[in-house]
Amino acid sequence: MKKRLLALLMAAVVALQLMGCHAEDANAAGTETKSSIKDLFNSAKEDRADEKDVEDIEREDIEKEDIEKENTDEEDTEIRYQDDYYEFVNQNLLSKIELASTDAHWDWFGELNAVVSSEMEDIIDDLATDGKTYEKGTPEQKIKDMYECVTNMENREETGLGPLKPHMDSIRSASSIDEYVDALAHLSGEFGFSSIVGGYNIMQDKADSSEYAVYMLYADTLIGKEYVEGENTQEYMDLYLDYINNMLMEFGMTADEAAQSTDSIERLLRDICESTLTTEQLYDPSLTYNVYTEQQLQDLYTNIDVPKMLRTLRVDGQDKYIVMDVEQAKKINSLLVEENLQALKDYSTFVMLNDTAEYANANYAKLSDDMKNALYGITESWGDEKTWKNLTQDLLPWDFGVLYVEEHFSAEDKEAVEEIIAQILDEYEVIINRQDWMSDATKKKAIRKLETMQVKIGYPDRWPAARDMMQVTPISEGGSLLSNLLVSMQVAIEDSLNKLGTKVDRSEWDVTPQTINAMYDPLNNEIIFPAAILQAPFYDSDNSYGANLGGIGFVIAHEVSHAFDSSGALYDEYGNYNVWWTDEELEEYQRMSQSIVEYYNNYEMIGVKVNGELTLMENIADLGAMTCITSIIGDDEKALDEAFGQMTYNWASEDTTSFMMYLLNTDTHSPNKVRVNAVLSSCDAFYKIYDIKETDGMYVAPEDRVGIWK
């Protein structure tokens, strides 16, 4: 072996053997796997604190053979890092992780999410049992009363579809296309329900991101175009059609009626999907940003009274309307004829039932739960209590956010992360400057984009207006789960209508602090790191420099890279859709993108090829992030080793086959294992510190290595 393996690798190998004990003990005691995974996480943290000792051992020059021997003691087949780095680093961790029958997926994001969620559950438990009354409008009052609405199944049974009933009736009784569209417009304008036509969103105008604009949404394609048209997805399509059928029977249709309606819904669905953009196309503003005047909208939807619909939606009188999927809109218009009326009504009825099933009575909630479990390969439901607590959190995200940051936020961690962000932004400037395919003028613009990038860390200075607008009416005052759900939907609509016509406030947050994720928003040219992502294993003040660069550093660099991915690169420093590249540069960019698509198309999971087109943006961001991290580290072999190891460890995951199928069809990220191995195989620094031969699984010839930002 050319170089020593990293301290982190050692740490992972040793630490995971220790952790295994916890997991096995818990299993032996018959405890749920979920809690044993929590033990695993906690001991991971402890072990990380002990990492220094492990490093000391490593410095005594433990040879690769020893490490591999430890691995082979546990594994029947020897995994070589040269062939599969991801499996080599994660084999011990993953061998300890047994997916619970209630889970479709395991990774560190989910693991941390479970920890956050269980803390929130404790808050709910305390409030539910403290016997106190809280002042109206406080997070405590809202959470306490919402939880009562969620858990009181008698009340949910009595309520049935209660507050929704008149709206459902207006769809069911429509005797013409005009009445049908009018019913949809009322549901969309009042609550934001969107099924076939009339759905809209008020978002930043892509051409002038300081203003808001009205985007006319595409139709709800239920299980999604990828499943409807996929080659390997028929069994999932079948189970979804069963679900539609069962929901319609629960709604009161006879078996014959439900079967007939399901058939016609399927017919419409297939027809609509044929004229629908793919998921990756939805990220391309040249396809989705189509400006229409009211008159042009009328010319597009010849079978609708457009001015009347816009008045009902409360968005009439705008200079422009953005149509997101023009071909689909044409298709929908062609379907809006009397002979399809019954099928359209059934389609919209099902969408309404599907959108509200979780909040309705026990039968609807169970049908929805069973369908999702089957789709993702989950064999056991979470059980009522867990489901109820999750629902409560989903309905009051900002109230939980307030309570979360009171307990968890360290100004010191924020400062440390700010430092890493500054380092990454500086390094990106260096990377951009060394691109010989970019002109000086374009480089200047790219650097301007870096310099003006807004950084949001932790939580907002001011909580969003929607938090105060959302009020919860307790059962004792006539409230129910469904009525409070409708209030939350009304709040979202009112909030966005209030914004229309005002200047965009770029300091506003639309991500809660308890979210375990990070993001880049091209319309604000900003990166966002909620409080909850600033923890181990992503960031740990006890970790080495290299490990934190491979951890939170990789996450940050990935988000920064989105400013220059195949979609983000089309927006300027103000967040406006504005192509600032020359034609030749764009052509070169597309040529490199095509190589990336083909490169990833060669990887597969569960025998199904990765979709290089669908995952292009994320792959560009991953490849760019690794360039940035290794470029910062330079020749420090130990730090490189730590960074590769930590990045690989953080992306460890376990999935059911069905969930992997779901990811392959719908996720814009490559599967985690591919995210690691494909990126490392294209990273020159990886070959510098490890002995990778042409015959090894990880080897990719230098001329075949891909990436925009090298």
Ligand SMILES: [Zn+2]
């Ligand atoms: Zn991303």
